[in-house]
Amino acid sequence: MKTILFIEDESALQKTFGEVLGKEGCEMLSALDGEIGLKLAKEKKPDLILLDLVLPKIHGFDVLKKLKEDNETKDIPVIVLTNLEDIKDVGKALELGATTYLVKAQYSLEEVVEKIKKALGE
């Protein structure tokens, strides 16, 4: 079973994704802020991380940077899932090592799940 860590402060999205990914046979770990996200990433070594950018405590970019600097987490693929769509943010995320950058409002739930499966190599 693949494990996905979802670092996102919107509890509504945590709930929706928890169920959708559960139906896809994945286990989802929830982190409501960047600090817990980093801690869970190190402890649980998920197969994939979904990362929001506007996060409490530690901004998503700093989370991404720390994940990619740490030998234990640097190889975990990270999908940035945010509603920030400034081209500068996209460039920065990809430069820091994100696998994909998705603007939430541009995708259906099904399309996001497809992107997740693709990143997991399914």
Next chain:
Amino acid sequence: MKSEFINIVSHQLRTPLTNLRWAIEFLMSGNPENQIEYFKILKENSDRMGELIKDLLIVSRIEAVKLFQRKEEFSLEDLTKEIIKQFLPLAQAANVEIKFEAQEFLPKVFSDPFQIKLVIENLLDNSIRYTRGEGFCQIKIEKRKENLYFEIRDNGVGIPKEDQKYIFQKFFRSENVLKYQTQGTGLGLYIAKSIIEKSGGKIGFKSEENKGSTFWFTLPTK
């Protein structure tokens, strides 16, 4: 600056919109057992969008200097009592006691009661939301020279020192807002400050993290 504002607004509007869209898609995708929880998500997020749009309209009026004020004489004490009544269910749910005291024979204030109501509602709402579990909000009104002085003091979470200089700014939301998962548009205090200043009064606060906050404003009596 303007495009930065639009970026923030679009982000703030899209967040509940995404919550709505994906919850609807999930509901449509099959027959989830816990439908009621998803209906709750729909309700909360549509309310959130409504609040944000309402606040944005007020902000746009303030910024266009078109915030028309229908000034009249009214009792700040009566208005406050009416608002407290309206907030009792929220206070009870948060286990917060609202206390009220007013000096005797207070004069009336000369301002726009509808807008002052928005200010008091905003301050009381914040106070209750950040004071949870056996807390209190103490409201007092007294006369100070030619003004009425309104104060709301609580023993809530307070505002971190480093955030204090920003709290009247548009869309600024303190770390505590995120930590305590409260809903809000990030515009309420900006609106409150604009209304009070336009009414010829002053607004301010003092706060200590983990001890509480005191917000106050003054309004002219003539």
